[in-house]
Amino acid sequence: MSGPRKMKGAEIVLSVLKERGVEVVFGYPGGAVLPIYDEIFGDNNLRHVLVRHEQGALHAAEGYAKSTGKVGVALVTSGPGATNAVTGLTDALMDSVPLLCLSGQVPTHLIGTDAFQECDTCGITRPCTKYNVLVKDVDKLAETLHDAFDIALSKRPGPVLVDIPKDVQFAEGIYKGEGERTSRVAGRGLEVDRGLVDEAVRLIRKSRKPVVYGGGGLVSGGDRAKHELRRFVELTSFPTTLTLMGLGVLPASHPLFLGMLGMHGTYEANMAMHDCDLMLAFGSRFDDRVTGRLDAFSPDSKKVHVDVDASSINKNVLVDVGIEGEVGEVLGLINDALEEEGLDRGLIRGWLNEVEMWRSRNSLGYKRDGELIKPQYAVERLYALSRDRETYITTEVGQHQMWAAQHYPFEEPRRWLTSGGLGTMGFGFPAALGAQMAHPDALVVDIAGESSFMMVLQELSTAKQYGLPVKILILNNEYLGMVRQWQELLHGGRYSESYCSSLPDFVKLAESFGGLGLRAKKPSEVDGVIKEMIETDNVVIADICIDPNENCFPMIPSGAAHNEMIFGDGEAEISEEGRRLV
Amino acid sequence: MSEGVEKRWNFVVVVDNEPGVLSGISGMFSARGYNIDSLTVCSVDNDHSCSRMNIVTRADERLARQIMAQIKRLIPVRRVDILEDGREGFVAKEVALVRVVSEGANRREALRIATIFDAKASDTTLTSFVFVVQGGSGKVDAFVSLMRSLGEVEVARSGVVAIHRGSEIPGM
Numbered sequence: 001m002s003g004p005r006k007m008k009g010a011e012i013v014l015s016v017l018k019e020r021g022v023e024v025v026f027g028y029p030g031g032a033v034l035p036i037y038d039e040i041f042g043d044n045n046l047r048h049v050l051v052r053h054e055q056g057a058l059h060a061a062e063g064y065a066k067s068t069g070k071v072g073v074a075l076v077t078s079g080p081g082a083t084n085a086v087t088g089l090t091d092a093l094m095d096s097v098p099l100l101c102l103s104g105q106v107p108t109h110l111i112g113t114d115a116f117q118e119c120d121t122c123g124i125t126r127p128c129t130k131y132n133v134l135v136k137d138v139d140k141l142a143e144t145l146h147d148a149f150d151i152a153l154s155k156r157p158g159p160v161l162v163d164i165p166k167d168v169q170f171a172e173g174i175y176k177g178e179g180e181r182t183s184r185v186a187g188r189g190l191e192v193d194r195g196l197v198d199e200a201v202r203l204i205r206k207s208r209k210p211v212v213y214g215g216g217g218l219v220s221g222g223d224r225a226k227h228e229l230r231r232f233v234e235l236t237s238f239p240t241t242l243t244l245m246g247l248g249v250l251p252a253s254h255p256l257f258l259g260m261l262g263m264h265g266t267y268e269a270n271m272a273m274h275d276c277d278l279m280l281a282f283g284s285r286f287d288d289r290v291t292g293r294l295d296a297f298s299p300d301s302k303k304v305h306v307d308v309d310a311s312s313i314n315k316n317v318l319v320d321v322g323i324e325g326e327v328g329e330v331l332g333l334i335n336d337a338l339e340e341e342g343l344d345r346g347l348i349r350g351w352l353n354e355v356e357m358w359r360s361r362n363s364l365g366y367k368r369d370g371e372l373i374k375p376q377y378a379v380e381r382l383y384a385l386s387r388d389r390e391t392y393i394t395t396e397v398g399q400h401q402m403w404a405a406q407h408y409p410f411e412e413p414r415r416w417l418t419s420g421g422l423g424t425m426g427f428g429f430p431a432a433l434g435a436q437m438a439h440p441d442a443l444v445v446d447i448a449g450e451s452s453f454m455m456v457l458q459e460l461s462t463a464k465q466y467g468l469p470v471k472i473l474i475l476n477n478e479y480l481g482m483v484r485q486w487q488e489l490l491h492g493g494r495y496s497e498s499y500c501s502s503l504p505d506f507v508k509l510a511e512s513f514g515g516l517g518l519r520a521k522k523p524s525e526v527d528g529v530i531k532e533m534i535e536t537d538n539v540v541i542a543d544i545c546i547d548p549n550e551n552c553f554p555m556i557p558s559g560a561a562h563n564e565m566i567f568g569d570g571e572a573e574i575s576e577e578g579r580r581l582v
Numbered sequence: 583m584s585e586g587v588e589k590r591w592n593f594v595v596v597v598d599n600e601p602g603v604l605s606g607i608s609g610m611f612s613a614r615g616y617n618i619d620s621l622t623v624c625s626v627d628n629d630h631s632c633s634r635m636n637i638v639t640r641a642d643e644r645l646a647r648q649i650m651a652q653i654k655r656l657i658p659v660r661r662v663d664i665l666e667d668g669r670e671g672f673v674a675k676e677v678a679l680v681r682v683v684s685e686g687a688n689r690r691e692a693l694r695i696a697t698i699f700d701a702k703a704s705d706t707t708l709t710s711f712v713f714v715v716q717g718g719s720g721k722v723d724a725f726v727s728l729m730r731s732l733g734e735v736e737v738a739r740s741g742v743v744a745i746h747r748g749s750e751i752p753g754m
Binding site for chain 2: 122126131309310311
């Protein structure tokens with residue numbers, strides 16, 4: 001190479017993005033990012049999607065990242081552009097989504113003067129990013145951006161924000177390629193403790209009542225983690241439950257799959273967790289939605305926890321064997337040892353029978369109705385009519401999200417894109433746009449609640465502009481449904497501010513944005529609407545008017561243990577203590 | 583694991599010297615509800631590329647390990663050592679400047695006690711001293727407490743700095 005390559009800061013930004021294989025940027029222009037937008041204007045190799053609100057850019061980047069495993073990129077301006085990105089960054093941090101958010105900043109000499117559209121972006125986003133940095137020296141820009149990609153993807157993935165003052169975008173600096181610098185996270189690999197692996201294998205070989213509790217780490221862990229988990233289940237025949245974030249890592253149709261666990265998980269999954277003698281937590285983090293009441297959580301089990309993030313081990317639940325490491329790698333070691341040493345499958349025969357007994361309780365069952373559309377029915381029909389296609393499902397947050405998780409089975413990971421940790425209403429629709437950008441020929445459906453969708457409906461305009469034929473299946477009960485459910489169960493049916501009156505006509509709304517609007521009011525209309533929705537090569541809102549009083553069951557009420565589930569047909573009793581929890 | 587027993591822990595954290603690192607670490611402590619008893623930070627190498635922080639906190643052993651893991655997770659952190667109070671493996675000291683305002687017998691007593699504590703008078707007026715006292719936190723506590731009984735007192739403390747004993751120097 002003939003000497004260092006010099007170019008403008010804005011050009012450096014685009015060069016790094018392209019060198020790192022970025023195909024699309026989700027963003028919104030403004031004063032402090034104009035030089036970067038000027039570079040985008042002259043560039044035919046990088047697609048830019050103009051969202052209608054920066055929150056949408058971040059969630060779209062998340063949808064792209066979650067569905068591909070690659071880094072999703074968002075571009076926002078200073079001040080309000082950056083503050084609008086905060087929800088998406090926090091969401092990505094909680095769910096370990098690799099993101100790069102580029103934000104413009106006022107010119108260096110104006111920083112600290114309360115300049116127009118100035119805010120302390122790094123200060124504001126420090127607690128909601130894996131790492132963030134303000135770049136004041138254009139010669140460090142390329143290196144910093146390469147590091148940002150490495151950091152976003154390394155170990156437990158997460159969002160990285162790079163704040164770039166406008167004068168740095170104009171200034172000329174040295175370009176460094178990926179291979180021309182030492183990565184900031186180089187040499188931070190993990191050495192797996194073989195002694196702990198042996199200890200885990202010993203527990204696995206003698207367990208009579210084991211359960212695998214797999215989480216989002218198995219998805220982040222890529223093909224290796226998926227392969228090793230499936231190999232483990234084949235080797236051991238251990239019943240396996242997955243968290244909301246892990247769905248699809250083991251095919252839902254697998255006979256040893258117990259369904260999702262936790263607050264709205266299946267009876268068999270939660271009972272297995274409660275009664276097991278060995279819990280194998282692979283890439284999961286003992287979230288409160290999973291554990292329920294901690295002092296009654298799986299009281300008689302030994303616990304093995306494998307996680308790439310050491311801080312997740314022994315954080316909420318004390319475990320017997322905590323192994324820090326890439327979950328796929330550790331599982332591989334465990335599998336190799338099991339293959340060598342063998343395993344007596346006879347030990348767990350009685351346990352598997354017990355699990356089947358719980359399964360026969362059919363905890364996801366619901367009463368069908370000839371007049372009212374049950375939300376579970378709508379999700380089941382969506383699955384039946386889309387299962388033969390390459391389908392990606394996103395969701396908003398609330399009852400519809402749980403019904404989707406319960407009734408739409410996933411055979412592969414990265415097909416289910418939902419906001420788990422932060423629980424962000426308004427995630428699903430922009431995330432669907434991001435997933436559709438990544439998979440132009442796939443069917444992408446946002447299973448939504450009407451109230452969540454109302455938070456981000458302006459992105460219909462984005463969908464139309466870029467020809468993204470995303471489907472929004474609204475399970476419309478005219479309520480903030482999960483809020484209403486909690487008010488019914490915990491607050492004596494006093495429905496304070498949870499009824500959503502004055503909703504728009506969603507059919508006309510879709511039409512006004514150039515999309516197609518459909519509506520189903522009776523069960524008999526559901527199939528027709530879903531079929532037409534799937535067949536239409538345009539953005540579609542399917543307004544499914546569901547039974548407004550349907551609740552999401554089964555449920556572990558807050559403050560209860562795994563073996564204290566309530567069902568749709570039972571009386572709910574929730575402790576005073578439980579009422580105080582979220 | 584001796585769970586439940588709360589004691590003092592001294593974290594020695596070596597970080598990349600860049601803006602926002604202190605805020606990142608102190609912010610993590612407040613966000614997760616951990617205590618900070620004292621915190622010191624200063625650049626300690628020749629080229630100022632890294633800083634060394636000393637953070638003293640109260641926690642049981644399990645929480646201390648969790649805090650350690652949370653600190654390690656931060657990207658600018660190069661190294662974390664956890665030093666358990668009461669263990670012999672390290673030296674931990676702090677410095678305090680103690681102004682005591684008193685007259686007569688109390689003033690003479692203050693000077694006598696200062697001698698016992700090996701504290702030097704750095705400033706003197708006819709009615710006051712500023713003493714420099716250094717040592718373990720317990721010694722500084724005791725000195726301050728004695729001075730309080732002799733007059734009006736103002737205290738400035740550095741917080742604890744700590745380092746391992748022995749001949750082995752860990753890499754940065």
